[in-house]
Amino acid sequence: MGTGSTDVAGAVRGRSAVVAVGNTAQGTVPGIPADELAVEALRITLAEAGIDKSAVDGLITCKSYGGFGIDTEIGRLAGLNPAYSATLDYGTCNFSLHLACAVIDAGLASTVAIVYGTDQRSSGNRFGHALGRQDEASVYGFLNVAGPAAMAFRRHQHLYGTTEADLGRIAVSQRRYAEDNPLAIFREPLTLEDYLAQPYLVEPLRRSDLCMISDGGACLVVARADRARDLTETPVHVLGIAQQTGLRDRQNADQWMRGWIEQVASRIYPAAGIARDDVDALYIQDPTSVWVLQMLEMYGFVEPGGVGEAFATGQVGHGGRLPLNTNGGQLSEAYMWGFLHLCEAVRQLRGEAGGRQLEGLRTAQYCSTFGFMKAASTILGTELS
Amino acid sequence: MTGEGLAGPDTTTGDDSPFWAGAREGRLEFQHCASCGFVRWPAAGVCPECLSRDFAWRPVEPVGTVWSWVVYHRAYSAALRERVPYDVALVELDCGVRLLTRLTGFAGGDDPVGTRVVARFEELGEHGRVPVFAPAEEGTDR
Numbered sequence: 001m002g003t004g005s006t007d008v009a010g011a012v013r014g015r016s017a018v019v020a021v022g023n024t025a026q027g028t029v030p031g032i033p034a035d036e037l038a039v040e041a042l043r044i045t046l047a048e049a050g051i052d053k054s055a056v057d058g059l060i061t062c063k064s065y066g067g068f069g070i071d072t073e074i075g076r077l078a079g080l081n082p083a084y085s086a087t088l089d090y091g092t093c094n095f096s097l098h099l100a101c102a103v104i105d106a107g108l109a110s111t112v113a114i115v116y117g118t119d120q121r122s123s124g125n126r127f128g129h130a131l132g133r134q135d136e137a138s139v140y141g142f143l144n145v146a147g148p149a150a151m152a153f154r155r156h157q158h159l160y161g162t163t164e165a166d167l168g169r170i171a172v173s174q175r176r177y178a179e180d181n182p183l184a185i186f187r188e189p190l191t192l193e194d195y196l197a198q199p200y201l202v203e204p205l206r207r208s209d210l211c212m213i214s215d216g217g218a219c220l221v222v223a224r225a226d227r228a229r230d231l232t233e234t235p236v237h238v239l240g241i242a243q244q245t246g247l248r249d250r251q252n253a254d255q256w257m258r259g260w261i262e263q264v265a266s267r268i269y270p271a272a273g274i275a276r277d278d279v280d281a282l283y284i285q286d287p288t289s290v291w292v293l294q295m296l297e298m299y300g301f302v303e304p305g306g307v308g309e310a311f312a313t314g315q316v317g318h319g320g321r322l323p324l325n326t327n328g329g330q331l332s333e334a335y336m337w338g339f340l341h342l343c344e345a346v347r348q349l350r351g352e353a354g355g356r357q358l359e360g361l362r363t364a365q366y367c368s369t370f371g372f373m374k375a376a377s378t379i380l381g382t383e384l385s
Numbered sequence: 386m387t388g389e390g391l392a393g394p395d396t397t398t399g400d401d402s403p404f405w406a407g408a409r410e411g412r413l414e415f416q417h418c419a420s421c422g423f424v425r426w427p428a429a430g431v432c433p434e435c436l437s438r439d440f441a442w443r444p445v446e447p448v449g450t451v452w453s454w455v456v457y458h459r460a461y462s463a464a465l466r467e468r469v470p471y472d473v474a475l476v477e478l479d480c481g482v483r484l485l486t487r488l489t490g491f492a493g494g495d496d497p498v499g500t501r502v503v504a505r506f507e508e509l510g511e512h513g514r515v516p517v518f519a520p521a522e523e524g525t526d527r
Binding site: 137150152155250 | 401404425426427428433452453454455456457458459460461462465468470471473475483484485486487496498499509512515
C-alpha cells in the first residue's frame, strides 16, 4: 500500500513531558466565540498549574469548525509572542502533541501550549457533510461520519459475525465511566438493553454509537524535560509517538477499515520502549464506537471479531483489566476532538482523576485518527526507567 | 447539478460532469489515465499512480461486488427528509473504482455484502438518472 517503513524507535522517549492540562465547561457554552474558548482553556490550564503565561514560548493551535483556531488569531487574543507557533488543520490532539515534541526537540521552543476551542454546538454545526473527497456522496445522501462508520461496521459484521450487542458494549462501558465524571455531558446510566432499544440513526449504528457535537475548549502544556521539572512536580513523560497516513483515501482497499492504522501499532511500542501488555490505561478517540472497535483490534488489544467477548469477560472496559476511555470518551463526555482523552490520561497518571481515579497507573496509551487520512498514537508514563 | 438543494457544502466538482452525463444516458464512465491506464474516481486532473495529466473518459464494465451498505434513518440535510429511510452502498467495480451508490432489486432480509452486482440507471429525485446496482443475473455478469 506504499506506507513504507520508518525507524523511529526511542527517538523522543523522555525528551519532553506534559506539565499541565485543563479545560473549560463542555456541552453548550453559549456566548463565547470559538477562539475565546481556546484562550479560556489556556487561562484555566496555566492558572491551575501555577504557570505564568510568560513561560509559554510555543503555541500550537488546531483549526476548528467555521475556520477558527488559527495560531495568529489565538496568539493575538492571548497576548502571546511565542518563539514558535503553528496551526494544524485537524485535531485529535495527538498530531498537535507530536508536533510540540518535534518543535521542542528541534530547539524552536521549550514550553509549548496546545489549544483547541470550538463553539460548533452553539453555532449550529450538524456535520451534515460528506467526509473526505466523495463526489457522489451528496447525491446518494452519504453524509456525516456515521455513514462510513456504519459501512465499516457492517463489513466487520460480514467478516467476523460481530453483533450489534458486541458493538453496544463499547458505548455502555464508556457511559459507566462517565457516570463518575462531573464534566461528562451524558451521565445517566446506559444498559445494553437501553442501547439495543435505541432507534437506528444510520443502520446498524444508534445514537450512542455517535458523539454529540459540543462547545468548549481544552489545553495541554508540553515542556522540554529539564523545563518540565521546573514547572511541575508531576511531569507526565512522553515515552513514544508514532503516526501513519492513509492519504490515498478512497483508493485504499477497504478504505473505511483503515488497515494502515496497523503501521502505527507496529511502531508505537518500540518507540516507547514498552510492550503492549505494559499499557495500564487505554484511550481511543471515538467520534463513533466503530473507531474504538477498529483500534482495539488493530493495536492488538482484542482479537478481530472478539470485541464483545473482551468486554463481557473483563478483558477491557469499565471494571476490566484494561481500563478504556475512563472519561467516558467523546461518546459520553464531550466532543473535544480527542483533546480531553489526553487530558484524562494525564490526570489519571497524576492521580488527579477524583472519583474515577484508577490505582497503580504508570503508563497510558492514546490512539486517534483523523477520519480516513491519518492515525497517531502516544504513550505517556510517570517514569522513565 | 449534483449539489442542488443540499444544505452541506457541494462536494462535487465540475470535472466529474461526464460521469453524471454518462449516467443519464445509461453508461458508467470514468477517467482513464492516458499514460498508465489507471481508472480513477473521484475525478481529478492528475493520475494518482503515474502523476500524468492526460486522460480520457471511457465506459467501464458496469459490474462489481457490494463491499458494504447502510440505511440512513436520519436526514442529515433538509433535502433528504423526504427520502429517509434510504440505503447507500459501496460497490467495488471490477475496473478498480469504489463507487458510492444505492442498491435495487434485493429482497428484504438479504445481506448484500459480497454480492455480485450490475449497474442500472434510475431516477433519484432532482439528480435525474444515476447509477444504482442490482444483483447480477447469471450471464449478465460479464
